[in-house]
Amino acid sequence: MFTPKPRQEENLFYLLAAIGGLVSAIGLAAALYMEHEGHVVTGMNNQIVWGLPHVVAIFLIVAASGVLNVASMGSVFGRVLYKSRAPLSGLLGIAMLSGGLAIIMLDLGRADRIIVAMTHFNPTSVFGWNVILYPVFYAFVGIYLWTMMERRMNPYSKVAGLATFIWRIILTTGTGSIFAFLVARQAYGSALLAPMFIIMSFSWGLAVFIVVQATMYAWNGMQLPPLILQRMKNLLATLVAAVLYFTAVLHLVSAYFAKQTAFEYFILVDSEFSGMFWIGQVLIGSLLPLTLLFHPATRAKVAWINLAAALVIVGAFFQLYVFIIGGQAFPLEMFPGYDIKSSFFDGTVDHYSARLPEILLALGGVAIAFTMTTIGVRALHFLPQDDIAELEAAIRITD
Amino acid sequence: MNKREAIFSAFPLCLCVSVVRFVPFALALLAVSPAPTFAGDGTRTDKPVIEIAKPGKCIAPAEEMRRNHMDMLKHQRDRTLRLGIRGEPVTLNGCIECHASQKTGSVLGEGNFCQSCHAYAAVKLDCFECHQPKAGFKATGVKP
Amino acid sequence: MTSPQTPDNARRKFIAAAGAGVAGLGFTAIAPGLHLMAVGEANAAPTPRKAGEPANPAVRWGLLIDANKCAPGCTKCIDACHTENGVSANLPDPRQNSQWIRKIELVDRRPGKTRGHVTQLPMMCQHCAEPPCVDVCPTGASMKRADGIVLVDRHTCIGCRYCMMACPYKARSFVHAPLNDQNPEVPRGKGCVESCTLCVHRIDKGQQPACVESCPEGAMTFGDLNDADSAIAKRIASVPTTQVRADLRLNPGVRYEGL
Incomplete structure (x- = not known):
């Protein structure tokens, strides 16, 4: 793999940081433009009210809490392998959450009033809960990072890790519940969504972690010990399979309910979303990575495992696109047993195509996460330092 | 509240x-x-010249209005919208009826009541993102 | 089904308690949201409310729409609504225009004698007693007034559109572009969500909603659902009426006849 020389390395870092900063700035400019002109410049409308920005933001937020699991495995469950990776996972968690929240907040119709979201609180709103969940998440992760990176605070890192772990479970429950508490639309309103979002976050978070870790090792001209990769790969495979399992259960149950069959037919068979579901989510995002992770020819090779992790991330975007956009494109069933039509496009399947401002805003959020990670990794010690002998001993014991 | x-x-x-x-x-x-304010020769920026279309008695002395109109409007808006109390002495439409410019019919625009003072004080004026700034405006709407 | 009273509030209370629980995990104290002042008063006649008097919690304003009388091709109620409330529709993508009220055409596809039967009806905010939009609003901008009218407080609406996701009637619109042709009595603006206000500014003056007044067929009845002597309550008590999406038990204030 490509490893830069020290001189090149410095230049490359500044180049990456500059690109990240530039894309973030373009995203911000796009948000200002949307704010000034109104959402008329986007592809979102009164039927598809949440678009591409929400798909990307929810990916970042869900994966942000999932990536922290690497840390929890170390601190809470005492796995030596993951302990040295905990600081990096904390940094990624903060960076991705920041990117995701930036998108959500900048997409608001009245982003200038974001303060109102903090001064006015409605206890029945899952969105309202999230306004509390996110800042506390930042605080917990911040304290957790401090206990890990400041030697004198090390004894407290287990407690901090446990608190962070519990909070991130609550946080992802909150994210899943945004959809679980919607009675109106057929795609949502299922209690399964909260645990499903937690499993999704485990899987996507780990995939992001593997990709970032691989990049960092390559950057420093190091080879990830095969032992470690083997462990992470097995965990990723389990999680990808678990997400697939949840998806299958969700759709099977839904397809059985007579009032949902039309929607399931729409998503799974007859719409622009069915291709994304089968090819994007199931094939590219689940089956292909599973094959790469288990096939004798690929399962021991770093490059293939990294590719599998990257495919899981691609699949995640397809999954959220089908879930969020597909769920809204299907018309509301107000009068079962009737064909319905109106000047407001009742009874018609809507089609969403993202326009430039919202695409730039979404990319800007990703760039914020990227820039924060790049600078954080460079400025502080986040590269995992493994004591291989200790690791091997630990693994012998736990097995 | x-x-x-x-x-x-x-x-x-x-x-x-x-x-x-x-x-x-x-x-x-x-x-x-x-x-x-701090630039150039050190003299203050001229105070805005405000045209008052219908001079007469306001609901409170000018001094008090200048200082407190935002709080008065804020409390009134919550009472009217959230509790449904109508016919209060303080109403934004009341302000507009008296203070809209005779030329443009609006409280917005250069030299007009709301905007000129808010520009001078550098305070964001958010009311008219939603409220109609023109006095006696008749909405027509358009067929969907 | 036809009972106009507000049913139990168990669902709302449950969610509120859960929300308080979440809040409690991070913070020490939490109190329930704003409660409107309860003024015990006898039946309110459709007379203008006196100055300084809040909306009467004993009243629940509602509409009864007779779909049998609603004439095909007639859009009088829509025109009247959009004129009264200054709702304009001039964006290039019609899906981005606001519609406070719309005409829906239904073709019966159920097996039986009525198969193929075509019905018209106007659809708007159903002014639920248990409005999901109010439950989900993060800032409490989506609110129900004491007399049952569901409104958006645009002073605190941040434009997140969660209420639009939650509404089973597609009753809400998001203002996608700047406006300058508002009715002085009906403020509305870019970046906020809006919907039918039941012409709250007219009701408070003792008038009927614009759509009701404009209907040449007299298909719409407006009145107090809680007043057993009102025309609307009497009619609901005597003929079969329908709540749209009755399965959700939102107890809408708008009822339909002839469905």
Whole structure:
């Protein structure tokens, strides 16, 4: 793999940081433009009210809490392998959450009033809960990072890790519940969504972690010990399979309910979303990575495992696109047993195509996460330092 | 109102809020620092010339209105919208009826009542994002 | 089904308790949201409310729409609504325009004698007693007034559109572009969500909603659902009426006849 020389390395870092900063700035400019002109410049409308920005933001937020699991495995469950990776996972968690929240907040119709979201609180709103969940998440992760990176605070890192772990479970429950508490639309309103979002976050978070870790090792001209990769790969495979399992259960149950069959037919068979579901989510995002992770020819090779992790991330975007956009494109069933039509496009399947401002805003959020990670990794010690002998001993014991 | 404020004051969240609230002030400070007030020969910027279309008695002395109109309007808006109380002495439409310019019929626009003073004081004027700034305006709407 | 009273509030209370629980995990105290002042008063006649008097919680304003009388091709109620409330529709993508009220055409596809039967009806905010939009609003901008009218407080609406996701009637619109042709009595603006206000500014003056007044067929009846002597309550008590999406038990204030 490509490893830069020290001189090149410095230049490359500044180049990456500059690109990240530039894309973030373009995203911000796009948000200002949307704010000034109104959402008329986007592809979102009164039927598809949440678009591409929400798909990307929810990916970042869900994966942000999932990536922290690497840390929890170390601190809470005492796995030596993951302990040295905990600081990096904390940094990624903060960076991705920041990117995701930036998108959500900048997409608001009245982003200038974001303060109102903090001064006015409605206890029945899952969105309202999230306004509390996110800042506390930042605080917990911040304290957790401090206990890990400041030697004198090390004894407290287990407690901090446990608190962070519990909070991130609550946080992802909150994210899943945004959809679980919607009675109106057929795609949502299922209690399964909260645990499903937690499993999704485990899987996507780990995939992001593997990709970032691989990049960092390559950057420093190091080879990830095969032992470690083997462990992470097995965990990723389990999680990808678990997400697939949840998806299958969700759709099977839904397809059985007579009032949902039309929607399931729409998503799974007859719409622009069915291709994304089968090819994007199931094939590219689940089956292909599973094959790469288990096939004798690929399962021991770093490059293939990294590719599998990257495919899981691609699949995640397809999954959220089908879930969020597909769920809204299907018309509301107000009068079962009737064909319905109106000047407001009742009874018609809507089609969403993202326009430039919202695409730039979404990319800007990703760039914020990227820039924060790049600078954080460079400025502080986040590269995992493994004591291989200790690791091997630990693994012998736990097995 | 009171209950709402009670929640608010009980919230440790207000800590976060005050930090965030500080941001606009910091930004405003940056924005204001090269303002004409301190620029050039050291003289103050001229006070805005405000045309009052219908001179007469306001609901309170000018001094009080100048200082408190925002709070009066804010309390009235919550009472009217959330509680449904109508016919209060303070109404935004009441302000507009008296203070709209005779030429343009609006309280917005250069030299007109609301905008000129808010521009002078560098305070964002948010009312007319939603409220109609013209006196006696008849909405027509369009067929969908 | 036809009972106009507000049913139990169990669902709302449950969610509120859960919300308080979440809040409690991070913070010490939480109190329930704003409660409107309860003024015990006898039946309110459709007379203008006196100055300084809040909306009467004993009243629940509602509409009864007779779909049998609604004439095909007639859009009088829509025109009247959009004129009264200054709702304009001039965006290039019609899906981005606001519609406070719309005409829906239904073709019966159920097996039986009525198969193929075509019905018209106007659809708007159903002014639920248990409005999901109010439950989900993070800032409490989506609110129900004491007399049952569901409104958006645009002073605190941040434009997140969660209420639009939650509404089973597609009753809400998001203002996608700047406006300057508002009715002085009906403020509305870019970046906020809006919907039918039941012409709250007219009701408070003792008038009927614009759509009701404009209907040449007299297909719409407006009145107090809680007043057993009102025309609307009497009619609901005597003929079969329908709540749209009755399965959700939102107890809408708008009822339909002839469905």
